[in-house]
Amino acid sequence: MGGLDTVRLMHPDKEKRIALWWPNRRDAIRWIVGTPCICVFWLGMMLLFEGERVASWSDRDQWMTVMLVFGSGCATVVLVFIMGRQRLEIDGTTIRSANPRTWYRWRTIDAHEVEEMEVSLGGRGSMLAVLRLKLAPAPHRQWNRLEVVAVFAGSEDDTIDNRFFLPVAEVVAAAKPSIRIAHLPPNYKGALNYLRAANRSPPI
Numbered sequence: 001m002g003g004l005d006t007v008r009l010m011h012p013d014k015e016k017r018i019a020l021w022w023p024n025r026r027d028a029i030r031w032i033v034g035t036p037c038i039c040v041f042w043l044g045m046m047l048l049f050e051g052e053r054v055a056s057w058s059d060r061d062q063w064m065t066v067m068l069v070f071g072s073g074c075a076t077v078v079l080v081f082i083m084g085r086q087r088l089e090i091d092g093t094t095i096r097s098a099n100p101r102t103w104y105r106w107r108t109i110d111a112h113e114v115e116e117m118e119v120s121l122g123g124r125g126s127m128l129a130v131l132r133l134k135l136a137p138a139p140h141r142q143w144n145r146l147e148v149v150a151v152f153a154g155s156e157d158d159t160i161d162n163r164f165f166l167p168v169a170e171v172v173a174a175a176k177p178s179i180r181i182a183h184l185p186p187n188y189k190g191a192l193n194y195l196r197a198a199n200r201s202p203p204i
Contacts, residue, residue: 035073043069086149088164093175095168101130101147109135109146111175117195118182119160121152128152131165131181133172161190169195 043066057065086099093111098104116134131148150162169192172179180197188196 032077035077036070039070039073086164088148088168090167090171093171095133095146095171097146097148099147099149101149107143107146109133111172113138114172114176114179116182117169117172117179118197119165119184121156121159121185129159129162129165131168133168156185156188157190160184160188160192166191 046065082100085104086097087106088098089096094108095111096106096108098106113135114133115136118132118134120130120132129150129152131150133146133148135144135146137144148164148168150159150164152159169181173195179195181192181195182197184193184196
């Protein structure tokens with residue numbers, strides 16, 4: 001989930017400047033290499049269980065099936081890259097983010113402006129998880145929330161404990177220790193469990 005671009009000590013009191021982005025080179029290679037492997041796996045399964053039927057197809061139908069499988073895989077990779085593309089910078093208590101929720105435009109806040117944090121893992125079939133920061137109204141902006149996204153990583157714990165959510169949540173918690181994260185899954189036992197809020201109704 002996302003790569004660590006730079007982490008530099010800015011002050012001797014351990015304040016850090018963090019820059020993250022997704023996809024980075026490692027993630028791109030993983031998806032580009034992994035997609036053909038998954039496509040080959042599905043083609044192999046189809047030949048294993050439907051081999052006789054596939055053998056009866058014309059060469060054109062067989063070729064079209066191969067192209068459809070690999071085309072679907074490539075389309076999935078492109079969709080994930082578009083939906084999950086994100087840049088995040090943290091400098092002290094300043095948080096800057098650009099992702100699909102901001103139409104890839106930078107939004108900048110100070111951690112002290114945050115009034116509430118909540119996690120949304122989306123519904124069935126969703127590929128994105130969201131860390132939503134609800135902000136106090138301010139005259140210098142017309143929006144009152146900042147959302148950080150992450151591509152679903154297979155399990156709830158791995159998805160929430162990604163390299164985007166962790167530093168943002170920790171910076172906000174350090175700036176405003178009374179803030180907790182709402183809507184963490186009941187079975188979540190990850191790194192942010194200490195910030196679990198009291199039970200509340202799930203977001204609509």
